[in-house]
Amino acid sequence: MARAKGADLTPKEREFCRFVSTGMPVYKAFFQAGYKATNNKYASQKGSAISARPNCAKYIAELRDANWLSNVMSIAEKRSLMAQIARAKPQDINEESSVASISIDGDGNRSIQGPKVSDKLKAIELDARISGELSQENDSRTQIAIQLVNDRLEIPSAKELEE
Numbered sequence: 001m002a003r004a005k006g007a008d009l010t011p012k013e014r015e016f017c018r019f020v021s022t023g024m025p026v027y028k029a030f031f032q033a034g035y036k037a038t039n040n041k042y043a044s045q046k047g048s049a050i051s052a053r054p055n056c057a058k059y060i061a062e063l064r065d066a067n068w069l070s071n072v073m074s075i076a077e078k079r080s081l082m083a084q085i086a087r088a089k090p091q092d093i094n095e096e097s098s099v100a101s102i103s104i105d106g107d108g109n110r111s112i113q114g115p116k117v118s119d120k121l122k123a124i125e126l127d128a129r130i131s132g133e134l135s136q137e138n139d140s141r142t143q144i145a146i147q148l149v150n151d152r153l154e155i156p157s158a159k160e161l162e163e
Contacts, residue, residue, distance in 0.1 A: 008055050016047065017056055021063035026051060079130060082123040085115045 009017065012033045019029035026047035027040045037043035050056055073081075081098070088099045093114035095102060101113045115123070 009059060013050060013056060014059070016050055017059045018063060020047075020051055021060050021067060075130060079127055082127040085123040086120045086127070088114045088120070090114055 012035060016029050016033035016035070019032050020026060024032065025044075027037075027043040030037060030043040030047035030050070035043070035046065037046060051060060085099050088097070093100050093112060095112060097112075097114070099115050103111045103113075105111065
């Protein structure tokens with residue numbers, strides 16, 4: 001039966017490792033985990049010694065990897081957000097919109113804006129690159145002309161491109 005990650009550590013060591021893995025300074029993690037020290041320098045020295053232990057260092061690395069993976073957007077999430085940006089209509093933009101930009105001027109007045117046309121075009125381009133529809137190579141034989149006409153995407157045929 002597999003042992004739980006960090007099972008060979010004390011509860012304080014596990015807490016310390018958890019705090020360090022989030023980027024907290026060693027001396028602060030030392031105090032947050034419940035260790036006692038008379039000053040920050042001592043806490044930093046003792047915390048560094050704890051984090052240098054092989055079992056602690058390994059656990060910190062595992063926690064950092066897990067934290068990193070949980071914060072990375074999947075391709076589907078990226079493409080979904082780009083689709084929301086590209087499809088956003090001005091009349092649908094409000095404070096709850098995931099693609100809204102809210103700014104507050106010096107007088108405290110709130111301004112809500114949706115994506116600009118340039119934002120929409122960039123979202124379409126990035127989505128096309130992710131999906132493989134648009135290559136980054138500049139091949140003179142294969143040129144794709146994309147026109148935005150009446151808010152819909154039209155891709156001319158190869159024959160039209162040659163003319």
